[in-house]
Amino acid sequence: MSVLVNKDSKIIVQGFTGSEGTFHAEQMIAYGTNVVGGVTPGKGGQEHLGKPVFNTVQEAVEKVGADTTIIFVPPAFAADAIMEAADAGIKVIITITEGIPVADMIKAFDYIKSKDCRLIGPNCPGVITPGEAKVGIMPGFVFKEGEVGIVSKSGTLTYEAADQVVRQGLGITTAIGIGGDPIIGTTTKEAVELLMNDDDTKCIVMIGEIGGQLEPEAAKWVKENGTKPVVGFIAGETAPKGRTMGHAGAIVGGAEDTAEAKKAIMKECGIHVVDSPAEIGKKVKEVLS
């Protein structure tokens, strides 16, 4: 089993014919992901990478039964793309785009609440279920099939964690990149909950960073509802207050959103917190044996 995406997901790419969309759609298809088409307004009826191009998401849903989308649309139009996907009945909306204005995301986030869908991201590396579907920009070969679920705000740090897990002779059920923006569709807690309910996942790696309250919220949920071990890391112990560290959401505002404060709460809630990012894989191996 796995969560969010698998071999049966019918995936479309929004921003299909753009350079980013093209490059990553190619990689996804090469991985064996079930890409059923793409959307680029005005290019409907064409074929791209051997898959049909549609003008609207609705058309893609009607004609090829799309249920999952990955969005590479430029920031100025990305919120619109999210709402279009939600309106068309897409169930899993994975948004890679970085740099969407906050005001646009406030609207999109509010809009999709009444729709039957789940948004992942924006500003995220996507979701991968090894051996089944890569719906993101991550290097597929790093992720081997296995029993560890990963939830992370970051891209390369997710690859790092997955690599460490694999080197311990273990593998990944599903890795979920939830994104590093101030407003994201799926919180750390929600992603952890998905993996907690997945029978094949035996351990969860939860990677967070400074800013916001998502990790403490997830930790408290784990304390109440957790049924399997969770290994945690928070990046940004050395980040200065009030400075944005790359990710728009990675900023220390007050005492409660520092790495120290988050790690303290996570420890209290029974999460196996590692202080060194080089120890993630080792810790997973330890809690599983």
Added chain:
Amino acid sequence: MNLHEYQGKEILASYGVRVQRGIVANNATEAVAAAKELTAETGTGWYVIKAQVHAGGRGKGGGVKLAKNLQEVEEIAGNIIGMDLVTPQTPPEGKHVRKVLVAEDVYYPGDSETSEFYMSVLLNRGSGKNMIMYSTEGGMDIEEVAEKTPHLIFTEEIDPSVGLQGFQARRVAFNLGLSGAAFKEMVKFVSSLYTAYTKSDSSLFEINPVLKTSDDKILAVDAKVVIDDNALYRHKDIAEMRDITEENPIEVEAKAVGLNYVDLDGNVGCMVNGAGLAMATMDLIKQAGGEPANFLDVGGTADAKRVEEAFRIILKDPNVKAILINIFGGIVRCDRVAQGVVDAYKNMGDAIKVPIIVRLQGTNAEIAKELIDNSGLAVHSAVMFQEAADKVKEVLA
């Protein structure tokens, strides 16, 4: 993007928010002229001279002073312009003051007592909605108020589908204990403030204090305004307000070549792909006994040109004693990055005098390590994250 008080007030005023009026001046002579103009416009007899720097707590550092006549305006403005203003929010060496705002006196006596409030507009990350946060305790450090008297801080969250409603603006005014003309003024103030916030794509408004004058006007005496960088493309006029003299010069240069760089105080520079891994690398440097000298995300394309640009930026900091390059090669192949490092190193000749540790992991990591090891350069290579940390410890010893 941070704005100066005078720029923030310009934006507020353009949406009908009443502000303490003022005119910006670059020197003492301009300050006197500004004071005269201000008196002609507002009738003010006294003036407040306010240093324009991107930092709070200016009053505590002597950057805000009252002038009771034109001679005092000249004197005070002359003293403040050119000073290195030290406040609790500036670096220890302070911030150089290049401009002052000559502002009208709004604390004049009248029929009622003046009172000060606090008001900010910001995103509530927990709910994904904007909120207005306000307090009866104006003119004070809000974090202190939050700690000592949290019951005096109120919030009003705004539903994105309908925007700020009248009842909400009225609730703010009631909670602030206002009545009569001041109540009406506050309702108008709150609603125009929120309009200004959304129309300007701001990510923070902090008005401290909001003043009720002795004749029941409500106005913004100060204005801290931060604009959402991601939305600047649709606000060309605001984008032009950027004052790069307020920013770290190395950061400005890095931004110009498309590198995401934050200058820090430590001794080990780093160059990483991805923000999360960059922060984790900084943390690892500290655990290895060093202190990170910077945050630097080189992004997805770490070719020779980019690596060279990053080297040049990092080496501008004289405190850097070693550089750690940490790249997780996924889509980008490690051997290409390694070649980039070797080429950049050769191009830069003698400019690199500190030890370099390169940790490449991912696609073709082993080939990359060989390439570095056989290059004949004084570069330490590593494959595992911990190995990189150990090498940092080694070169610092």
